[in-house]
Amino acid sequence: MLTTVTAGVHQISRGVNSFIIDGDAGVVLVDTGIPRLHGSISRGLAEIGRSFDDVLAILITHAHLDHVGGLAAARAASSAPVYASRGDTPAVEGRVPMTLPPFTDRVRFIKPVFALLPGVEPTPVDHQLDPGPIVDLPEDIRAIPTPGHTPGHLSYLLDRSGGVLLVGDAAVRSRRGDVKRGWMNRSTPQFDGSIRRLSEQDFAIACFGHAAPLTVDAVAAFRRLAISFDEDGS
Secondary structure (H helix, E strand, C coil): CEEEEECCEEEEECCCEEEEEECCCCEEEECCCCHHHHHHHHHHHHHCCCCHHHEEEEECCCCCHHHHCCHHHHHHHHCCCEEEECCCHHHHCCCCCCCCCHHHHCCHHHHHHHHCCCCCCCCCCCEEECCEECCCCCCCEEEEECCCCCCCCEEEEECCCCCEEECCCCCEECCCCCEECCCCCCCCHHHHHHHHHHHCCCCCEEECCCCCCECCCHHHHHHHHHHHHHHHCC
């Protein structure tokens, strides 16, 4: 299902969210979902009058099956370069195993379940990102390091509509509209530091890997979460 978050930013939802950033020069994809999501991305592009031929780049938030499972197919269909963090590149390329979600550290019996999940086709990463603007893309997009969910998790901030933050799995939105760590994550200095870093940015809209977007004053919700860390001593 394709929904428009704001002008030129579209969300494709099928159990996990991928995003299309549409600009004058072409399209940037953010995350590619599970392997079977490839058709949904193709249909989503067609709905806005685009195709894989228009894809200029594929940005990855982090190396987990539900975010890079469709990466190999998307790269093959578009010939677009892949961008990922230095920390998660080895997992995207299949040189090391993907890390498990942080909650498995406290629910250890579930680790064997993750071992049964299908593998991801390794995909070369063309550009390993450092923090800051992604200078070779036509859109004004900044990479923000948000480690914790994975060692190299990235969020992306788009300078459009007052700022659009693409959070990946660095946080989730509750049904009430609050921002939470999410049950897949756990409180660590590294993870909570990433939330604090996001709360210091300027943005109006936040888009999540597994939740509906926050479209009004989203940064305030992140700041409330960061303040709560001080209040509960975490």
